[in-house]
Amino acid sequence: MRREGLAPMSVLSAPTTSASAVSVDLGPASALSCRECGQRYPLGPIFACAECFGPLEIAYDLPTGDPEGLRSRIEAGPASIWRYSELLPVPADVATKPNLNPGWTPLVRADRLAAELGVTGGLWVKDDSGNPTHSFKDRVVANALEAARAFGFTTLSCSSTGNLAGAVGAAAARAGLRSCVFIPHDLEQGKVVMAAVYGGDLVGIEGSYDDVNRFCSELIGDPAGEGWGFVNVNLRPYYAEGSKTLAFEICEQLGWRIPDQLVVPIASGSQLTKIDKGIRELISLGLVEDRPYRIFGAQAEGCSPVSRAFKDGHDVIRPVKPDTIAKSLAIGNPADGPYVLDIARRTGGAVEDVTDAQVVDAIKLLARTEGIFAETAGGVTVGVTRKLIEAGVLDPTLTTVVLNTGDGLKTLDAVAPTTGPTAIIRPDLDAFREAGLV
């Protein structure tokens, strides 16, 4: 299986440079394991199987036999993802190192949204806009940062369309590492400022996001990229594990209980697959009761290759050219798409998409009912939740958790054209009464 357009050459050349010689302490992480063929590799900055090109995942020696003790240690831990350090590829003393300490974001009981949607079984919004740079990316970057430290990398890097660039820049600044991140040269100024303000190098690439990605893959195989940790390329197995913490937190915040239904956005599909992995780890560790749960994937219609494949009953994802306001989800060739299809089908979930207009409506619905101003990606999940309830696919009598993975301040343009003052008046009481607001 080919990953994200990377040539086999770069897949094969990466591990030989630095993986085998390094002795690393990444806590319970014991090896890398191919998701497709099971081939194992020592921990290192590699991401694809040399045998079959399948994606590599972390294999663990997890703490077993004393779920009560583990639960107590977690509950006594810091108010960040590091409360789960025993379940992540990070050293035991991770919380003492300079990092952004993301996570432990609010799980908001959303009774007013539930009333509007007709949900009677209990509805919650996991609001990841509360992270340090206001998106879930802080979770994954914090894990990649520990891998970068373990492998002796001195520069933290990534390809990005905006959110990730800021998360990497901020994390590197806090840790005292250099950062150099790559973006398409024609991003909106606001996103450029958010990416550049942390003082690392920011390189605009004359081309599309695909061109940026391809360039980063070349750089990894080149001496110019020596000592560079690309969080979403050669550190991807470590990075991706950060998304498990969403599942850990949701279950713990529900009183160590798996919700019946989760609605998760799909970009590459990695987040959804890792949330499923996180829930299964909690079950195997005895931290939650093993009970059925359904995972629903949410896309924007303008970039809905996984939703299309799900509805057509296909196992293969046909790449698309994205055209949607939900730019943080706009990956036309999602690497983990096939795994998302597996999980949606296995758990009895579904994958659905909504139009840009429905995204905007859903952002406003969430803001009006719960005071949460979501990024477009949050509009996608709330919009899909509404659509799936109306279609009778999502069961409103069951407990349901909807993810908001980013902050509305980052995508103001989506709602700006339709969001303004109710009235503009002279500063006097007669004018106010005439405006009809009392």
Add this chain to the structure above:
Amino acid sequence: MRREGLAPMSVLSAPTTSASAVSVDLGPASALSCRECGQRYPLGPIFACAECFGPLEIAYDLPTGDPEGLRSRIEAGPASIWRYSELLPVPADVATKPNLNPGWTPLVRADRLAAELGVTGGLWVKDDSGNPTHSFKDRVVANALEAARAFGFTTLSCSSTGNLAGAVGAAAARAGLRSCVFIPHDLEQGKVVMAAVYGGDLVGIEGSYDDVNRFCSELIGDPAGEGWGFVNVNLRPYYAEGSKTLAFEICEQLGWRIPDQLVVPIASGSQLTKIDKGIRELISLGLVEDRPYRIFGAQAEGCSPVSRAFKDGHDVIRPVKPDTIAKSLAIGNPADGPYVLDIARRTGGAVEDVTDAQVVDAIKLLARTEGIFAETAGGVTVGVTRKLIEAGVLDPTLTTVVLNTGDGLKTLDAVAPTTGPTAIIRPDLDAFREAGLV
């Protein structure tokens, strides 16, 4: 003493309408007390003394005699300002009501910033951008909301230049109250969107912020404003108490210890005076050791009436017309200015100001060293900290806490002109090498 340009008539007329008849449960809050003459009033939606026009503050029956028990209850409380509910004008079950649950934001140990500034005694940044709408305003609005509920108000309101409007809109949405907020009609579109997205009524007033304020004061005395809680006018005594939680959290996060020095921004001056009040309450309750501390006030040069009075040795504040990029601090006639002068002088602190260029430099310094992207108000406090160290006024060998009260995403324009890509290149390795980044 006249407050914020309000006419005595509205001061006198407000209490008679609804205060006396209402029986309210606001926890330990027992009465309102005039800060100037000590006159006491029953709890109600009033804000100025009918005798002397001085500002009213909350008087408490605080829990005494068992500091260890109180400390344990706080530490076992929620990760929000409600852990201090026994010290705030809120009912004991406040955490179970729908609200934004602000506070318990990170106190970031800032070793890299300390190294740049030459601070050796320990430097921390209290980062309030982590609040739900990403400014400290969520703290004060959450307290005002409980007062609004207690007094039976059905509409939450305020005058605002932006940040507060969003905080009120979001809080009202979560609580299921109506909101109607007033802003100058010519605010930047981004701020209008942030204020309007929560779906309440947003009224643009044709005039300046002073005109908006005056209009709101008129509305309170008019039947059209019946049942309206203006968080920063008729609910101001309750609202202002929210700022004490900054002091509570800082001391608890330092291990129940008062820092030697705090650097606090000044807009109306209310936040600084309440931080001082909060520290004194912790001392009187036996929660922290009574030791000297210095409070430093920070302003932008373009709106520095308190700094000017401090430097000139005056007790009176001469109002100014604000002209600075630090718009959230741009109050030209700060109501609590005289109290700020008292506190700075009593504690051995100072009040200082920095230019807009220094604000921008300080925002970038904090971002580059700690990965924290601050609003212009955070640039003011960091810039003033640097200036006071260089002047030998702030002692770098003592423990120091600097406040960042808002998020850089809200004031992108401040840094945009000087923040951009390091290089723009073609997507190939030769072009990258020529850019000189490796």
